[in-house]
Amino acid sequence: MAKTLYDKLWDSHVVEQREDGTALIYIDRHLIHEVTSPQAFEGLRLAGRKPWRLDANLSMPDHNVSTDTAERAQGMDGIVDPTSRLQVKTLDDNVRAFNIPGYAMDDPRQGIVHVVGPEQGATLPGMTVVCGDSHTSTHGAFAALAHGIGTSEVEHALATQCLVQKKMKNMLVRVEGELGPGVTAKDLVLAVIGEIGTAGGTGCAIEFAGSSITSLSMEGRMTVCNMAIEAGARSGLIAVDEKTIEYFKGRPMAPGEEHWQQAVTAWRELVSDDGAHFDRVVEIDGSAIKPQVSWGNSPEMVLPVDALVPDPALEQDETRREAIERALEYMGLTAGQAITDIQLDRVFIGSCTNSRIEDIRAAANVVRGNKVAPTVKQAMVVAGSGLVKAQAEQEGLDQVFTAAGFEWREPGCSMCLAMNADKLGEGEHCASTSNRNFEGRQGFGGRTHLVSPEMAAAAAIHGHFVNVQDVIQER
Amino acid sequence: MQKFIQHTGIAVPLDRANVDTDLIIPKQFLKSIKRSGFGVNLFDSLRYLDEGYIGQDCSKRKLNTEFVLNQPRYQGASILLARQNFGCGSSREHAPWALLDYGFRAVIAPSFADIFYNNSFKNGFLPIVLDSAEVDALFEFVHNNEGAQLNIDLQEQTVAAERAGLSYRFDIDDFRKSCLLNGLDEIGLSLQSADAIRRFEEKQRAASPWLYR
Numbered sequence: 050m051a052k053t054l055y056d057k058l059w060d061s062h063v064v065e066q067r068e069d070g071t072a073l074i075y076i077d078r079h080l081i082h083e084v085t086s087p088q089a090f091e092g093l094r095l096a097g098r099k100p101w102r103l104d105a106n107l108s109m110p111d112h113n114v115s116t117d118t119a120e121r122a123q124g125m126d127g128i129v130d131p132t133s134r135l136q137v138k139t140l141d142d143n144v145r146a147f148n149i150p151g152y153a154m155d156d157p158r159q160g161i162v163h164v165v166g167p168e169q170g171a172t173l174p175g176m177t178v179v180c181g182d183s184h185t186s187t188h189g190a191f192a193a194l195a196h197g198i199g200t201s202e203v204e205h206a207l208a209t210q211c212l213v214q215k216k217m218k219n220m221l222v223r224v225e226g227e228l229g230p231g232v233t234a235k236d237l238v239l240a241v242i243g244e245i246g247t248a249g250g251t252g253c254a255i256e257f258a259g260s261s262i263t264s265l266s267m268e269g270r271m272t273v274c275n276m277a278i279e280a281g282a283r284s285g286l287i288a289v290d291e292k293t294i295e296y297f298k299g300r301p302m303a304p305g306e307e308h309w310q311q312a313v314t315a316w317r318e319l320v321s322d323d324g325a326h327f328d329r330v331v332e333i334d335g336s337a338i339k340p341q342v343s344w345g346n347s348p349e350m351v352l353p354v355d356a357l358v359p360d361p362a363l364e365q366d367e368t369r370r371e372a373i374e375r376a377l378e379y380m381g382l383t384a385g386q387a388i389t390d391i392q393l394d395r396v397f398i399g400s401c402t403n404s405r406i407e408d409i410r411a412a413a414n415v416v417r418g419n420k421v422a423p424t425v426k427q428a429m430v431v432a433g434s435g436l437v438k439a440q441a442e443q444e445g446l447d448q449v450f451t452a453a454g455f456e457w458r459e460p461g462c463s464m465c466l467a468m469n470a471d472k473l474g475e476g477e478h479c480a481s482t483s484n485r486n487f488e489g490r491q492g493f494g495g496r497t498h499l500v501s502p503e504m505a506a507a508a509a510i511h512g513h514f515v516n517v518q519d520v521i522q523e524r
Numbered sequence: 525m526q527k528f529i530q531h532t533g534i535a536v537p538l539d540r541a542n543v544d545t546d547l548i549i550p551k552q553f554l555k556s557i558k559r560s561g562f563g564v565n566l567f568d569s570l571r572y573l574d575e576g577y578i579g580q581d582c583s584k585r586k587l588n589t590e591f592v593l594n595q596p597r598y599q600g601a602s603i604l605l606a607r608q609n610f611g612c613g614s615s616r617e618h619a620p621w622a623l624l625d626y627g628f629r630a631v632i633a634p635s636f637a638d639i640f641y642n643n644s645f646k647n648g649f650l651p652i653v654l655d656s657a658e659v660d661a662l663f664e665f666v667h668n669n670e671g672a673q674l675n676i677d678l679q680e681q682t683v684a685a686e687r688a689g690l691s692y693r694f695d696i697d698d699f700r701k702s703c704l705l706n707g708l709d710e711i712g713l714s715l716q717s718a719d720a721i722r723r724f725e726e727k728q729r730a731a732s733p734w735l736y737r
Contacts, residue, residue, distance in 0.1 A: 064724045065717050069698040073717055075724050077735055085616065087557035098711070101721070104737045113555065132555035132578050139557050176735070183615040183639055197639055199617030200559075201646035201710075209714045211721055215697065217638075247542060248609040251638055281612065283638050304734035312734050347542050368541050368607065375540075466551050466614075475575075487546040487613060493575035 051322035053219045054286050055254040058194035058319070062177050064211055074214045077176040078193075079206045080162040081108035081149065083140035084468070085181025089204035090143040100147055101210040107171050108144045108151030110137045111161045112468045116431050116458035124155055133469060147207075160434025160460040163187040163401035167271065168434055170300025174289050174316040179206055184401045184484065186277040189285040190270035191293055192319040194254070196283035220253035220282065221327040224261035226336030231518040233411070234269030235403060235482065235501035237261060238276040239341035243351040245331055250282030253329065256321060257287050261335030267296045268407040275402045276484055279348040288320040340517050342388050343486045343499040345376030350486070351499065352388060354516045360384035379488055380496050381476060389514045391498065394477035396421075396428040396509040397491070398502050399458075400465035403482035404433030406440050408502040413446040415506035415520060421454035422512030429456040429471070431463040455509070467492045480508040526648035527707035531629045531676045533602030536592055537663050543606060544613035545640060549622040553578055562618055563625030567593060597670045605662055606633040610651075611640025620644045630676055632683060634659050645700045648707065650676065652683060658692045665690060678704060 052060070065073040086108075093099070100106065113133035120127035125141075128134040137154060144151050152159040158169065163184050166172040178188045178195035181203040188195035202212055222241055242249070255277050262273065270287050277285025287293075294313055297303040304312040339353035350373075352359075361373040361384060377384060382391070398404070398412050409432060421428045430450050432438035438460055441447055447457045464471040465483035473479050473495025482505050486497040500508065507517045553565045555578055564582040569575075571593055573586040587594045593601075604623065610633040611619060620643050623631065630650040644651045654662070665685045666672065675684045678701060684691040703710060729736050 065720050067699070069702075071697065071699045073714060073720070075721070075728070084554050088559045088617075091557075091559075096709075096711070102725075130555075136555050136557060173735070175732070181615060181617075183613065185615075197615035199615055199620075199639065199643035199646065201617060201643065205711050205714065208711045209718075209721065210725075211714055211717075213699065213710060213714060247612055248635060248637070251609070251635065278639075281609070281637060302737075308734040312732070315732065347544075372541060466546075468551050468554065485544075485546070485613060487544045489550055489569050490546050493550075493569065 051325040053321040053325040053327060054192060054256055054288055054319060055194065055217070055219050056325070058175065058177070059216055061175070062194070071213050071215050073211045074177060075211055076179050076206050077105060078166070078171060078178045079106045080166055080178065080180035080185070081106055081151065081203070082112060082162050082180070082182065083110045083136045084112045085200050086143065086203055087136065087139045088200045089207060090147065092204040093207060098208045100149065100207045103148055103150065105210060106149045106207070107166065108140060108149050109159050109162060109165060110140050110154050112462045112466065113137050114154055114461040115469055116461050116463045116471055118459055121459040129470065157435040157439065160437065161401045161404065161462055163275065164405060164433030164437065167191060168300070168436055170297055170303030173297065173303065174293060174319050179212065183278045184275050186283065186285045187271050187275040187401055189274040189277065190267060190287050192286060192289045194284060197278065217283070218253045218328040219326065220250055220255045220329045222255055222257050222331045222333065223259040224257065224333045224335040225259040226261055226334055227264070228261055228335055228338060229518065231340055231503055231521045232338050233501040233503060234265050234272040236338055236341045237335060238273045239343065239348070239351045239499060240338045241333060242276065242280045242348045243341070244333060245280055247279060247347050247349045248281040250277060250280040253282050254284040254286055255280065255282040257285060259335065262287060263290060266407055267292055268405040271405065272402055276348070279484055289316045340501060340504050342504065342514055344380065344382060344388060345373070346379055346486055346488050348484070348486060348499060350376055354388055354504065354514055356388055358382045358384055358386040358388065389516070391478060392424065392513045393480050393508050394426050395473060395479045396425060396505050397464040397479055397481040397483065398429065398505050399431030399433070399463050400483035401433065401462070402484045403502050404431060404437065406437050408482065409437065409441045409446055412502040412506040413449045415503050415517065416453045416455065416510065417449050419453055419510045421509045424512040425509055427456065428454065428509040429458055429464070431458040432460050434460050464491055466490060480505045480514065525646065525703070525707050525709065528629065528648050528650050528678055528704040530678065531602065532673050533629065534598060534600055534671065535603040535605050535662065535666050535674045536598040536601035537605040537666050538592060539607065539663065541607040542609045542612055545611055545616050545619040546613055548611065548619040549616065550576070552576065554616055554618050559621055560625055562622035563627065566622040566626040567591070602627050602629050603674050603676070604628050604631040605659065605666060606631055608633065608635045610636050612637035615639045617643045617646070620647050620649045624649050632659065632662065645704065646710065648704060650678065650704065652676070652694045654683065654692050654694055661690060
């Protein structure tokens, strides 16, 4: 029978199928960070259990680390907030006590788990990948079955190398057509979420397919799968093609020469068969997508940059109308206001959604030779990993940003969720390349607008949103 | 894990769709390395007027009296009534931990985000899906009957508002139901399959040796 990519990944990891409809699923890779793991390690200790298989785990601190270069140079002491410091130290202590492999805060390979995993080849096609973080869906870009888990499942994965799961439904999002100039993977996925809603993929693994998807780089595909969770799907998936295979050549944890051909042969099977059944199919015209900006407090509250902020009076559905009204109040926006009239206080380029080398290059191309608008209090670039940062510096991109007035920071999750010192003040508007615009996400009372790196860079220069397509055309 | 068999309590209506886990428990409280103590900061940005920080004495903070959890009639509530896509966003299990620590044992909504739904069961906290019309009826019942209680019976899979003669049946996986009814340790259960896990590993190692280092 014809199988979807998800069916294949599921079938190849069933350890035991149970009569009650659940299955014990084997986990090939478990990524660990400091926020969702302390209680899991404590659980192991209390039960007298040991990790099942050490080499399947990879740990690193990312949420709480300081991105300030001077603070970072002081190591653990440089983390000013004692609760953040304790959490990072607890991870250090736990991985040492249990012998878990990983990168400490001062390791040049440290970074955001979802950037570092693929970068090191710790994520590979055909794997099951879990992490106590909802953006684990990122790794599906490599045809890995990847999803976020809570702390109880972190403990379960550590103790058994398995999870008890029920199979999800198959959903296909097919995006066809050439993306316009200045339109990125971020705009594509925001447009998809705007179309299907934040619960559009609930209960499903979403496979993204079509020419708009296959034309993306691996970095772009990671951005798309990263935000599958914002459409309600725990997992996003993209089939293996030549780009996928090429990506892993020479990665430290990728198969070496002795297994390379065998691995590639297996990886080429990781595509949905012709005629495979999807429970739901959504078709989107990629060529019609414009640069996107979120205006409200849910990722589905997103519009093309040339649109106007919606008027709740025009919304028929009561729940939605109330949500729009609440969002306009929280965001300090008025119905009918042009998106391009939204003035920005801060700009954040970073997060597991958009902090890879390609994102930084794209933003630098917009920034080069310009200055951050004087009305913008802070514009920062936070590379996703130490290696991304080093690569960007080798290309002189740090100079492009600092010359324009951007801050060039050390790798970490940073202002995406503001667990460290990087946060918005009350009422401040931020053009952010991150993934969530929930109330308070980037700081108490902070107002987040989700955009692509190019759009964030252009907004930093102009002090308000502009259509990056116009900026590109002027060149 | 604490068992869940039956529960009777006051329900508090949270009339808002897409309640995300950042709203349930804001990120500054995730810095705790414990499983308990999150209750005072549940819905922190809605409950209090100021910005909360970890380890603070919340008894001295100014309450947002408009927020439903702060209304006198809902004090001591142990069942949360909510709208669609409850628990969307991050995978933080701190969300069900905070709800439990506050005193909630169950949440009823027309739909839940997958990760939140799954996390809840690991903690003896029951998320119940009813259809929208049923949830509407419960909202109305709670609104019109101060101090009225709902009864949840997991064995029978029902939610009832006896005073109004309402009783609704809900679906739940057999595995999850049995874990909750018996307070089972899921890890212990999975480890009973240790031999099957080892056999899987042997087979996989032979077929895909690059996955093992």
